[in-house]
Amino acid sequence: MSKQHFEFVAALICSAHKGVTPQHLATLAAAKFAKDNPRFDEKRFRDACGVDKPLRIYGKENHSLRSL
Numbered sequence: 628m629s630k631q632h633f634e635f636v637a638a639l640i641c642s643a644h645k646g647v648t649p650q651h652l653a654t655l656a657a658a659k660f661a662k663d664n665p666r667f668d669e670k671r672f673r674d675a676c677g678v679d680k681p682l683r684i685y686g687k688e689n690h691s692l693r694s695l
Contacts (some may be wrong), residue, residue, distance in 0.1 A: 635659060653678045 639652055653676045661667045673679050 649676065650678045 639656060642655075643649075643652055653673055657667070657669045657672055660672065661669060
């Protein structure tokens with residue numbers, strides 16, 4: 628990994644600390660990874676991150692949060 632990669636990861640962590648949603652962080656990361664690797668599979672990455680699954684609170688789907 629290069630200095631640029633470490634700086635990118637640090638920026639993501641800093642953003643998470645400041646309250647940026649996991650969905651947005653995954654989108655930012657996916658854009659960077661796709662730029663760096665034309666074979667990058669964004670759907671597979673987002674699935675691994677778990678950001679496109681409906682949120683559940685106390686075992687029930689929370690439809691008001693579904694669009695996040």
